[in-house]
Amino acid sequence: MSDDASQAKGNFKRFIPEGDSLERLVCVDCGFINYENPKIVVGSVVHEGGKILLCRRAINPRKGFWTLPAGFMEQHETTTEGAMREALEEATAKIEIEALLAVYSIPRLSQVQLIYRAHLATPGIAPGPESEEVGFFSFDEIARKELAFPSVHWALGHFRAVADQAHFPPFANPPGELGDLKPEGL
Amino acid sequence: MSDDASQAKGNFKRFIPEGDSLERLVCVDCGFINYENPKIVVGSVVHEGGKILLCRRAINPRKGFWTLPAGFMEQHETTTEGAMREALEEATAKIEIEALLAVYSIPRLSQVQLIYRAHLATPGIAPGPESEEVGFFSFDEIARKELAFPSVHWALGHFRAVADQAHFPPFANPPGELGDLKPEGL
Numbered sequence: 001m002s003d004d005a006s007q008a009k010g011n012f013k014r015f016i017p018e019g020d021s022l023e024r025l026v027c028v029d030c031g032f033i034n035y036e037n038p039k040i041v042v043g044s045v046v047h048e049g050g051k052i053l054l055c056r057r058a059i060n061p062r063k064g065f066w067t068l069p070a071g072f073m074e075q076h077e078t079t080t081e082g083a084m085r086e087a088l089e090e091a092t093a094k095i096e097i098e099a100l101l102a103v104y105s106i107p108r109l110s111q112v113q114l115i116y117r118a119h120l121a122t123p124g125i126a127p128g129p130e131s132e133e134v135g136f137f138s139f140d141e142i143a144r145k146e147l148a149f150p151s152v153h154w155a156l157g158h159f160r161a162v163a164d165q166a167h168f169p170p171f172a173n174p175p176g177e178l179g180d181l182k183p184e185g186l
Numbered sequence: 187m188s189d190d191a192s193q194a195k196g197n198f199k200r201f202i203p204e205g206d207s208l209e210r211l212v213c214v215d216c217g218f219i220n221y222e223n224p225k226i227v228v229g230s231v232v233h234e235g236g237k238i239l240l241c242r243r244a245i246n247p248r249k250g251f252w253t254l255p256a257g258f259m260e261q262h263e264t265t266t267e268g269a270m271r272e273a274l275e276e277a278t279a280k281i282e283i284e285a286l287l288a289v290y291s292i293p294r295l296s297q298v299q300l301i302y303r304a305h306l307a308t309p310g311i312a313p314g315p316e317s318e319e320v321g322f323f324s325f326d327e328i329a330r331k332e333l334a335f336p337s338v339h340w341a342l343g344h345f346r347a348v349a350d351q352a353h354f355p356p357f358a359n360p361p362g363e364l365g366d367l368k369p370e371g372l
Contacts, residue, residue: 012198012211022260025198025220034211037225038259040298073224074208078291078359079298100356103286103300105264112226112265114289114298169353170286173264 038110042082043070044118045159046095051136052156053125055090057148058132065148068115068155069093071130083116091134092126095119102158102171104151106179115155117162150179224296228268229256230304231345232281237322238342239311241276243334244318251334254301254341255279257316269302277320278312281305288344288357290337292365301341303348336365 012025017033025034045068046053054066069090073082080097087093095118104113127134139160147153158171173179198211203219211220231254232239240252255276259268266283273279281304290299313320325346333339344357359365 034220035225035258036261038261038263039221039223040226072221073298075222075224075296076293077224078293079289080291080358081293100289103265103289105266107262107264107267110261112259112300167355169355172266 036110038105038112040073040079040082041070041111041113042073042079042116043068043086043113043155044083044095044097044116045101045155046087046091046093046118046120047159047163048120048136051138052142052159053087053091053093053134053136054142055127055131056133057130058127059130062148064132066142066146067148067152070113070115079114080116083114083118087118088128090128090131092124092128093134094121096121099166099168100170101162102155104154104171104173104179106151108178108180111179113151115151115158117159150177150181222296224291224298226259226265226268227256227297227299228259228265228302229254229272229299229341230269230281230283230302231287231341232273232277232279232304232306233345233349234306234322237324238328238345239273239277239279239320239322240328241313241317242319243316244313245316248334250318252328252332253334253338256299256301265300266302269300269304273304274314276314276317278310278314279320280307280310282307285352285354286356287348288341290340290359290365292337294364294366297365299337301337303345336363336367 011027011029012034013028014023014025016023017026025036053069055069056066057063069087071086083097084095087095098117098119101117102115125134144153154174162168197213197215198220199214200209200211202209203212211222239255241255242252243249255273257272269283270281273281284303284305287303288301311320330339340360348354
């Protein structure tokens with residue numbers, strides 16, 4: 001676990017610490033090891049009258065493409081707090097979490113995505129600083145080729161698969177899929 | 187996401203980067219920002235004939251106390267690969283994952299725990315380097331006060347609650363619980 005105090009004055013170099021088997025970021029002054037672990041993305045499929053909240057990305061990667069309100073979890077929050085914060089930051093949306101829809105692993109990026117199903121707690125959405133545009137879209141209106149990431153596509157499909165169920169086990173990656181962008185699109 | 191190449195020669199200091207709102211670990215040579223995010227613990231409740239696999243910790247924190255095979259997820263693996271690796275490392279156990287039992291958040295430690303339900307894929311367990319002792323125990327044999335962490339206690343309870351169900355939504359923290367050790371024990 002991280003130790004904020006010992007990192008504050010850190011002078012970090014990368015090497016394999018004694019007794020370890022992998023390269024780590026080590027403070028050469030105090031010996032503190034900053035273990036790097038996969039990062040957690042928290043987000044949600046926010047639905048309203050059969051339509052889904054999507055945000056057009058104002059930042060790279062995949063600027064201009066559409067994504068779910070989602071982003072890196074911050075320190076000292078819970079997973080649902082993180083998903084609610086991201087919806088607020090990216091779409092000014094106050095949401096209520098319903099259920100965990102999916103846990104996706106993107107090993108190439110060392111990323112784990114926790115995607116919840118949610119609805120608006122209070123009406124109203126507007127683009128946050130990282131979104132060019134936000135809106136609710138029916139499935140017919142969503143162009144697959146304009147989605148930012150494979151996992152957005154997965155989450156929309158998984159949302160539809162359990163749209164009539166209140167309780168369900170969360171989905172994982174579709175078989176054989178690791179979240180890599182393909183030359184032919186999603 | 188992390189960028190291994192730019193971290194390799196990093197000379198990291200902690201401050202609030204321009205345009206950000208939180209302190210980050212920044213390389214003062216190249217400007218690379220090493221965002222710190224919550225860490226993921228992957229583990230499993232491994233069951234066999236109504237008994238549960240527990241490991242007596244050979245290392246701190248909570249050396250000598252009993253825990254589930256679980257640990258920090260490494261880079262470039264999936265969540266289930268991580269849970270399988272931990273069972274192998276801590277109990278020399280080859281396991282098969284059945285279902286996601288729980289997603290716990292421990293905000294004080296900036297930790298998210300993904301706990302799976304699993305069974306042995308091949309017979310045989312033995313202590314790994316981080317375990318003093320491993321064994322399968324019935325619920326009557328498990329002493330609550332000898333468990334290492336609150337989340338071990340939660341996971342055992344949640345396992346029992348769905349022991350007869352093949353498909354179920356994963357549990358979250360028990361209401362009001364944030365995983366802090368209490369003076370009176372778990």
